[in-house]
Amino acid sequence: MRLGLCCTFLREPIRFRRTTARYLSRLDPPARAEFLRELLLHNAEALEKAVAWCADHGILAFRLSSHLFPVYTHPEVGYRLDAIDGTGTIRELALENDDRTYTVADLLPLCHAEGIPLVFDVHHHRVHGDGSSEDEAAEACFATWKGREPWAHVSSPRGGWEGPTPRLHADYVDPSDVPRDWPARRLTVDVEAKAKELAVLRLQRDLGLIAAGRRSDR
Known part of the structure; x- marks a missing residue:
């Protein structure tokens, strides 16, 4: 199993820039295109730093957020990546139980x-199941990946499973x-926790995964 970090960092100075449709609507088309080009290139560089940091710390997956391409699908100021110089994209669809x-x-x-592959969120299954056991649901999801490495999500409830809001994610x-x-197992598991990279590093230690994940040349 390899652990993944979700989208952003808590303490590391790696940040993705954002914008709003309202701001973009105030720019004329050439200025808007230049602003987006600079923003997207900044985010691409931040992504490169994020992936490098994760690799150095034995975190072998990094989930991309929609903030990487802000307002991409907006009906008025959205854009096509192939129309912005110096950018590109990879498209793939997966679903997740909520x-x-x-x-x-x-x-x-x-x-x-x-x-379509189905990502298994074990926390979601525990709070909104379908009558199948955890193992049955997991195996059914993993089978949809058809030989590829399956993807799953794990988290803990804030306040515990018997608390008033078990759907909310805890810090760790x-x-x-x-x-x-x-x-x-041969499996990628995103750690969905408020403490972000700190939570992944702690879970690595708790599960004894550090040696297996850390790059040998570092």
């Missing part, structure tokens, strides 16, 4: 019909919330 509406059982028929992940067989 904590209020769509369970694993709800999404599996669509995933099978369209060949309790290692007992990681399914017992996952550390030995």
